[in-house]
Amino acid sequence: MNNTFADLKNKVTVITGGAGVLGNSICNAFASCGSKLAIVDLNLENAEKLANQLVSDYNIEAIGVSANVLNKESLKEAKTKINNQLGAIEILVNGAGGNHPKATTSVEQMVSDEIEGSFFDLDIEGFDFVFDLNFKGTLLPSMIFGKDMIGKENKGVILNISSMNAFKPLTKIPAYSAAKSSINNFTEWLATHLAPQNIRVNSLAPGFFITDQNRFLVTNQDGSFTERGQKIVNGTPMNKFGKPDDIQGTSLYLCSDISSFVTGICIPVDGGYNCFSGV
Numbered sequence: 039m040n041n042t043f044a045d046l047k048n049k050v051t052v053i054t055g056g057a058g059v060l061g062n063s064i065c066n067a068f069a070s071c072g073s074k075l076a077i078v079d080l081n082l083e084n085a086e087k088l089a090n091q092l093v094s095d096y097n098i099e100a101i102g103v104s105a106n107v108l109n110k111e112s113l114k115e116a117k118t119k120i121n122n123q124l125g126a127i128e129i130l131v132n133g134a135g136g137n138h139p140k141a142t143t144s145v146e147q148m149v150s151d152e153i154e155g156s157f158f159d160l161d162i163e164g165f166d167f168v169f170d171l172n173f174k175g176t177l178l179p180s181m182i183f184g185k186d187m188i189g190k191e192n193k194g195v196i197l198n199i200s201s202m203n204a205f206k207p208l209t210k211i212p213a214y215s216a217a218k219s220s221i222n223n224f225t226e227w228l229a230t231h232l233a234p235q236n237i238r239v240n241s242l243a244p245g246f247f248i249t250d251q252n253r254f255l256v257t258n259q260d261g262s263f264t265e266r267g268q269k270i271v272n273g274t275p276m277n278k279f280g281k282p283d284d285i286q287g288t289s290l291y292l293c294s295d296i297s298s299f300v301t302g303i304c305i306p307v308d309g310g311y312n313c314f315s316g317v
């Protein structure tokens with residue numbers, strides 16, 4: 039039995055949103071396996087900085103590539119650059135995503151008749167932005183980058199990043215919840231569609247990690263937890279937020295041949311949040 043991630047060595051791996059907090063951790067995991075990395079991000083400066091760091095830390099090939107996951111032309115340009123510099127894409131991690139205050143209600147439940155801050159006051163442009171970033175921002179890169187995996191003797195792998203919101207929507211963030219739920223559905227659909235091509239498609243659902251996009255929701259200025267932050271910890275049987283490195287093992291597992299008969303699933307990496315009834 040192959041009991042290592044050795045098959046990931048030299049695999050051309052694209053990680054969208056790779057310059058972000060969780061993306062950085064996933065990039066480090068693949069770099070430690072000797073994969074050839076394309077860190078695709080809107081933020082080219084951070085992507086290149088990380089690529090340079092990984093080249094020197096792990097002696098691998100890594101490049102930073104600028105692209106907007108919502109723009110087909112920009113993804114096509116990125117693909118050409120990756121193909122020219124690293125070769126055909128074999129693994130895709132769809133890591134770009136996130137929430138935004140503009141798609142967030144200010145109240146958890148509508149306990150008064152006040153419209154402001156409720157569902158009825160949601161900014162539809164903000165809603166579209168978050169829904170598209172998380173859903174189409176996975177769909178489009180899968181379409182553009184996944185093409186390289188067709189008809190290959192070597193199997194292709196796509197890993198999507200879901201969320202706890204896919205299983206049960208959190209209050210306040212309906213666009214993000216709807217999009218992440220769609221990610222799980224899309225993962226199953228695409229896994230079925232691409233199985234005859236030997237392309238596996240899975241997702242992982244991080245629990246709660248404190249990052250730039252959710253810090254405003256879970257911590258106060260002084261670093262203490264907001265009421266919501268404390269609720270999350272109380273709802274997590276392991277009684278803490280996750281550390282970005284906690285998703286490394288599951289990412290490698292789902293992308294390596296170790297999981298060669300696994301497709302269409304979503305693995306929670308959540309300290310038990312999803313299994314806990316709250317009582």
Ligand code: NAD
Pocket residue numbers: 054055056057058059060061078079080081105106107108132133134135136137171175199200201202243244245246247248249250251252
């Ligand atoms: P992050 O904000 O640290 O990183 C996101 C990265 O994506 C950034 O580098 C950003 O520049 C890039 N990006 C944003 N829009 C882009 C676009 N249009 N095109 C290309 N790149 C773009 O976020 P994170 O916390 O590392 O989250 C990564 C993924 O994990 C997201 O899908 C997020 O929804 C998911 N997630 C995070 C948590 C958490 O607790 N942090 C929990 C569940 C799921």
